[in-house]
Amino acid sequence: MSFGYSRRRGGGRLLLRYVLASAVTVIFLFPVYWLFMISFKTADEIYHVPPVWYPSQLQLGSYLVLFRDGDVLAILNSFIVAGVSSLLAMIFGTFCAYSLARFRTGGEHLAMWIISQRMIPPIAIVFPIFLIYVHFGWVDTYFGLILLYTAFNLPYVIWMMRGYIADIPLELEESALVDGCTRWQTLWKVVFPMARSGLMATAVFTFVFAWNDFIFALILTRTEVITFPVQLTHYFGGQSNFWSKIAAMSVLGTLPIFVAVTIMQRYLVRGISLGAVKG
Amino acid sequence: MADVRIAGLQKYYGAVHALKGIDLHVGEGEFAIFVGPSGCGKSTLLRTIAGLEQLDGGTIAIGGQIVNDMRPRDRNIAMVFQNYALYPYLTVYDNVAFGLRARKVVEPEIKRRVDEAAAMLGIGPLLQRYPRQLSGGQRQRVAIGRAIVRQAQLFLFDEPLSNLDAKLRDEMRGEIKRLHREIATTMIYVTHDQVEAMTLADKIVLLRDGRIEQLGAPLDLFERPATGFVAGFLGSPSINLIPARLVARGNGAAIALATGETLALPPGRTEALAGKAERQVILGIRPQHISRAIGGKMPSGVARVSAKADLIQPTGTRTFVTSHVGGVAVTVELGAHDVGAQGSAVDYAVDLNRSILIDPETDKVL
């Protein structure tokens, strides 16, 4: 509504809009820019006063060090743990959500109970989980982290997908059933295509959650499956901080999310706004 | 092609008793219409036949085979839904082909059938479009196309035209009738539009509150309704229902209106009503069976009633006039130029040969 209004007002307002939008973009993107720049700077440039706005040349030294010392394995670990756990959470969660939405499994309250699980602060349960994991020997294993992230993401997936599935007109599925599909086939041929944006958006969020998690990874890993956020903390020393490593590692850790969000942007916007309408 | 036989069908939704013992036979190739007011159970009955709802008692047989526990996909039926149920992510072609692919029909055969159906429905040029690029009427055609290609033994329609505007609805109604003639499959069609019911049906099944109120050919129901409810449901404008008293008059019987007039019943009717004199009745008379009285002497069974034209609604071909007769508003259908100004006096000829008398307690037609 307000867009149509301003369009009619023409030039002046539009210009103001662009100026404001550009200013906001610069403010928000500056830290990201700074991060990238530090990762390419030499030690002198990092500490130089007044600050060096852009490095004289792109030093790849910081990255080489990360690769040479095997620090980048932390990124690989994050990938495996976040990827597998998101996949599992999406598969199980979507089926649960379908059951809740279409067969009213557990009535109105089960869904609420499930999402309430997500509201527990991680720090409140991380120590009991740690003790359990020690008992079973799951500490510092892929299995342990994947299990944990899957469990932690499940309520979110179920809740979100339940909403998206409930929004699909029942007639579409019934029509498919009459036309000759089994329940499973209607899932593949109707529900998933209809909920595609929702599936993508939810998958991105579960992945980002597992990718960004720090507290569980900090306490449940030692040396074998250290993830990227935990690895990053190793560069904050008592005497000095390894700014070049911090920056380079942060860039490497940001890129996958950046790429994922860029690719999925179309679905993300639609998926999120779908959820918004549903309320 | 198959017939449908339903016996003692019961359906509950939790505490709601939606179908209370339905017995029904729809013959092979017949066009049956379920009609009735909102919430009477039309959709429930149709969906139970489709297998989309579980039944709680009785049996449904399609083509002689009991299908109570059969999945929808195994019943070999095709269904057209109220909101078309087209898949927005598939082209028209793929939408129409959907059911055939689900049944693993080979592609050349799919193409042949889709093209044939498209030609029949005039949607050939639309096959590569997506549903959102179609008008309501076009979507409806696609939805029907989806059903046709299946070559199912039974077609089910749930209010397929209710989302279309009046003009398109008339057009599609004609098409569906033509379609039934061409493919001659058994069809069951739900509507709450009595015009659709009258024009399309071989057999009308009038439902009320989970029961069949009456069933039969359209004109049977129209001319010989079993209850006041049926009489009131069919016909447009609705039948006039005038509370009155049945009285003896000479060796015959007459209707005494609340406002004092008495209308002599024709001799044929008196015998049927013998022994029922002096009781409350409701006189049912259709707007088409009241005309302007011309001349002094009325034919047998036709009574003269004087009234005032309170409200005049010309439609071009016919004019609907509302007057007060026997204390209630009565609608009369007259010729376009049969009536003068609003408020003027009119003499009506009420054709009691065509009237019905209803017992106010049981709603049964006497």
Ligand SMILES: Nc1ncnc2c1ncn2[C@@H]1O[C@H](COP(=O)(O)OP(=O)(O)OP(=O)(O)O)[C@@H](O)[C@H]1O
């Ligand atoms: N899923 C359901 N859960 C509970 N009650 C239902 C359900 N579906 C229908 N009913 C009830 O069953 C009765 C019959 O409903 P049905 O949908 O068959 O009516 P209808 O004749 O198709 O009405 P309409 O003309 O409005 O479509 C109604 O009282 C309705 O409230």
Ligand SMILES: [Mg+2]
């Ligand atoms: Mg209905």
